[in-house]
Amino acid sequence: MSKPTPISGFPEWTPAQRMIEQYVLDRIRSTFELYGFAPLETRAVEPLDQLLRKGETSKEVYVIRRLHGDPEGPSGDDTLGLHFDLTVPFARYVLENAGKLNFPFRRYQIQKVWRGERPQEGRYREFLQADIDIVDRDTLAPHYEAEMPLVIGDALRSLPIPPVRIQVNNRKICEGFYRGIGLTDPEAALRAVDKLDKIGPAGVTELLATTAGASEAQAKAVLALAEISAPDASFADAVRGLGVNDPLLDEGVEELVRVVETAAAHSPGLCVADLRIARGLDYYTGTVYETQMIGYERFGSVCSGGRYDNLASAGNVRFPGVGISIGVTRLLGLLFGADALSVSRSVPTCVLVAVTSEEQRPASNRVAEALRSRGIPTEVSPSAAKFGKQIRYAERRGIPYVWFPGADGASDEVKDIRSGDQIAAVAGEWTPPQADLKPLVG
Numbered sequence: 001m002s003k004p005t006p007i008s009g010f011p012e013w014t015p016a017q018r019m020i021e022q023y024v025l026d027r028i029r030s031t032f033e034l035y036g037f038a039p040l041e042t043r044a045v046e047p048l049d050q051l052l053r054k055g056e057t058s059k060e061v062y063v064i065r066r067l068h069g070d071p072e073g074p075s076g077d078d079t080l081g082l083h084f085d086l087t088v089p090f091a092r093y094v095l096e097n098a099g100k101l102n103f104p105f106r107r108y109q110i111q112k113v114w115r116g117e118r119p120q121e122g123r124y125r126e127f128l129q130a131d132i133d134i135v136d137r138d139t140l141a142p143h144y145e146a147e148m149p150l151v152i153g154d155a156l157r158s159l160p161i162p163p164v165r166i167q168v169n170n171r172k173i174c175e176g177f178y179r180g181i182g183l184t185d186p187e188a189a190l191r192a193v194d195k196l197d198k199i200g201p202a203g204v205t206e207l208l209a210t211t212a213g214a215s216e217a218q219a220k221a222v223l224a225l226a227e228i229s230a231p232d233a234s235f236a237d238a239v240r241g242l243g244v245n246d247p248l249l250d251e252g253v254e255e256l257v258r259v260v261e262t263a264a265a266h267s268p269g270l271c272v273a274d275l276r277i278a279r280g281l282d283y284y285t286g287t288v289y290e291t292q293m294i295g296y297e298r299f300g301s302v303c304s305g306g307r308y309d310n311l312a313s314a315g316n317v318r319f320p321g322v323g324i325s326i327g328v329t330r331l332l333g334l335l336f337g338a339d340a341l342s343v344s345r346s347v348p349t350c351v352l353v354a355v356t357s358e359e360q361r362p363a364s365n366r367v368a369e370a371l372r373s374r375g376i377p378t379e380v381s382p383s384a385a386k387f388g389k390q391i392r393y394a395e396r397r398g399i400p401y402v403w404f405p406g407a408d409g410a411s412d413e414v415k416d417i418r419s420g421d422q423i424a425a426v427a428g429e430w431t432p433p434q435a436d437l438k439p440l441v442g
Contacts, residue, residue, distance in 0.1 A: 009125030091312035133323030172252025180246035345398025370427035
């Protein structure tokens with residue numbers, strides 16, 4: 001068998017990196033639950049017509065097909081695709097279970113997704129997302145749009161990562177402004193503005209002309225709106241200064257002012273109004289969010305989302321919602337690549353119980369069981385080698401303590417192999433310092 005090679009875009013973390021990831025997930029999960037979000041997991045596949053019905057996603061979806069089809073079995077496997085985000089499957093879940101849910105329904109979902117894009121640093125084909133959404137029946141109060149940055153700000157602030165800045169905009173501002181200047185295809189204009197960082201003002205101007213039918217003057221006005229940015233509600237005066245009037249524009253400005261002011265009261269500097277933020281997916285209808293890690297801005301957003309009014313609907317019943325997603329794999333991949341995260345040891349083990357001889361291994365096992373029963377991660381030495389070799393085994397793995405069972409009635413002893421200190425100990429009483437109990441991430 002030839003030596004296996006990695007598959008681009010499908011990351012596999014080392015055990016140390018995986019422990020960091022688990023720590024990050026625990027902190028994110030804890031924050032989500034502090035805000036009252038309940039856990040949910042949906043299936044990995046969705047019908048292709050559902051995955052493709054919103055936004056520019058056709059090039060990103062992985063289609064599911066059986067290697068050997070069953071001619072007598074049910075057809076249709078080739079109409080399924082792996083989900084590329086968690087919003088579409090969540091919307092489907094809400095429609096299927098609306099009669100069982102209490103609204104407004106608040107859920108978090110931490111799950112793998114698959115996206116067929118070109119792999120590069122911070123971008124993967126298989127990755128983990130951590131989502132929160134709030135949906136309601138028929139109407140959703142706008143204050144939920146102001147709540148999203150608070151949750152994300154608290155979750156990311158609890159992690160040993162650089163500070164973040166959440167950029168916010170409101171699609172109503174953009175759509176109302178575009179209508180106010182006479183553009184008849186606001187969605188095409190939004191998609192063009194969403195590419196501003198990639199293709200620049202000249203490229204967006206050309207795209208606005210070819211896809212949205214914008215004149216030179218209209219394109220200039222669109223770019224003037226996109227240039228507006230402010231860390232407070234002063235952006236509203238800048239928008240009004242452009243001299244465009246439209247009721248939807250006014251509604252969007254009012255909603256975005258609420259988001260920015262709520263965030264400033266909770267965590268000054270967390271949010272900035274940035275009117276170039278558009279989000280490419282068509283289903284967003286109100287506030288949209290993108291989050292940058294300070295020092296890693298060139299890699300784009302690590303946490304995005306927005307308000308959607310029409311994604312989940314059945315007949316005359318709608319379930320509007322707002323959600324935001326942390327790209328956990330994306331965030332960690334960037335930090336791992338920069339060696340910006342570390343863990344104090346490569347295994348969870350706090351204590352290695354030495355084995356004096358294979359005949360005495362049951363005694364070492366009993367010590368390990370006593371320590372584990374008190375929540376102390378413990379393993380037993382793999383061999384009854386000389387104690388020096390057993391200590392070196394612990395050192396290589398970063399295990400801070402080695403436990404030596406007493407012989408011939410002597411008391412047990414435990415050694416801190418970092419300092420060399422060794423004391424008598426009883427497995428049912430001895431406890432390591434809290435800082436040593438679990439690996440520390442930093």
